[in-house]
Amino acid sequence: MEYFIELFLGGLTRGSIYALIALGYTMVYGIIQLINFAHGEIYMIGAFTALIVAGILSMLGWNPVAILIIASVIAVVYSASYGWTIEKLAYKPLRQAPRLSALISAIGMSMFLQYYVLLAQTSNFLPFPSLIPDFKFMEPIEHIVRSSEIVIYITTAIVMVFLTFLIKFTRIGKAMRATAQDRDMAMLVGIDVNKVISFTFIIGSATAAIGGVLVASHTGQINYYIGFIAGIKAFVAAVLGGIGSMPGAVLGSLVLGMSESFFTGYISSDYEDVFAFLFLVFTLIFRPSGILGRSDTDKV
């Protein structure tokens, strides 16, 4: 039973990590139907920014909690500005172009950012300090679930609730929903669609940066490629849950994380990815729009 709980918690960790990234994916998709492949890179840039800031601050001898907060804030601001810039540079000019053009542009942006970091920083793995402290009260159960995992669970939950609240109950959220439903109509009723889309990218990138800082602090190492791998998995999770849906992204991430963890634990990690993707294929066969996806037909 303890083994089951351990695997469950391991799956919860994986799922929460995927969810932090998948939320941004799914939000951008929900608004402009664009799969923003550069999202994983924003996550990676968030982690790098935090690493640099943390390096400087720890040299100055600050205490870890202060470093964690300041590094996260700077990473969030920096990544959000990246997200905003990417949208202006790579997607906005293509807004009237066929959807495929924007998708290719996104893939190009993803590669650009990866190799930019590779050249500007390094191709090596860098150690990332454990910014999340080991809490005293966690001591007795530290071998089952670590402090950093608890922080990841809680943060994911907060981010999900915050985003849901933002979209459902605020003015800008209403504008976002309107843009998602019908961009032209939203424009006609006086919504500044460009501003709404920029805002979406800023929020999406900010959540990715939070994910980057927490995950890097949990795994203890980063390099320029982490965003790609995590991004692909998060994308799968978003599709699994129903792309465009917030609760769907979280549910899809948890299902994916859990299934990987249990498959590894009870069967074998050799075919972990095979199993995860097989699961995706079967889900899509029976529910083409994902677990919680809206089943509206696209006019292609």
Place this chain on the structure above:
Amino acid sequence: MMKRHFGKVLIVAVAALFMTLTVSGVGLADTIKLGVAGPHSGDLASYGIPTIKAAELVVKDINAKGGVLGKQVELIVEDDVCKPEVATNTATKLVGEGVNVVLGHICSGATKAALGIYKDSKIVVMSPSATNPALTQSGDYPNFYRTIASDDAQARLEVDFVLDILKVSKIAVLHDKGDYGKGLAEFVKGFLEADSRAEVVLYEGVTPGAVDYSAVVQKIKRKGADAVIFGGYHPEASKIVTLMRKKKIGIPFISDDGVKDDTFIKVAGKYAEGVYATGPMDVSSNPMAAAANAAHKAAYGEDPGAFFLNAYAAALALLNAIEQSGSTDYDAISKSLQTNLVDTPLGKIKFDNRGDATGVGFSMYRVQDGVYIELK
């Protein structure tokens, strides 16, 4: 008239010149011929050329000291471009030129293809670089020797270390699903299964780059493993070790050359302490290695390339075997290689009856205070 015949005269003159050269070549036949085969052109030339240079340096040295058995040593260099189909021709050519021993070939595939031809002609072959285990272990090529450890040597060392020195029996074998990591892990598993003292409690591949390895780490604990042997590179190793230590799993972690890297220690930090990894033996303190490198630098103006020291050692071992046995006879050379120790840049070596050099290859290292220390 004169002009018309000039061409013919020239041809005859040139032909005559060649004939005298050939005749004088035959006249000089009383040399020891050392064949050198490997890729000397093409993509993989950088693996083969350092061996020629090593041979040149060794031969120059030995000839200056009076040669072998009182005869000068002559180098016969042939290219095999690392291709098995070319290597058979290379071998035939070298045999035709009457080489006494061969230094080469470089690539395992080419070596394997050529060995049959040398075997039929009873010529001893020594490779500085062919690491395919079957070359020596299959027993098909009694004429083959090498001065590099075979691919499974690291696995052998890891298994021996775990069973004989750490004395634990329940072992979890993990790998990263890659060619290198999985290949090693398969050897490790094979050796463990062949040994009655050991039990492989877990054999699994992990996905490189995954965000979290806690499921596999919990599995190590659940299976009651006493040690983990990991085949792969340092990014995964550091994640797994860190997670194991944080989950209070303190069992030994043993890995390979891919982990014996300072980045591993930097990334895993305090959790790297006590981790074992195999790596090439440290020859930097060997004066002959330093001298050979210096001679290379002096002669060619650059630092030596791949397998230079292995080739240097092989050339010395071959020529020493001829000198010691007093003949170029196949059986005499073989016997000498297996009995007489020879001083080389890789240390004092001789060869076992399968053809692998003893005392060449890998050592176990352990992380202590942030550096890898070689365990003697």
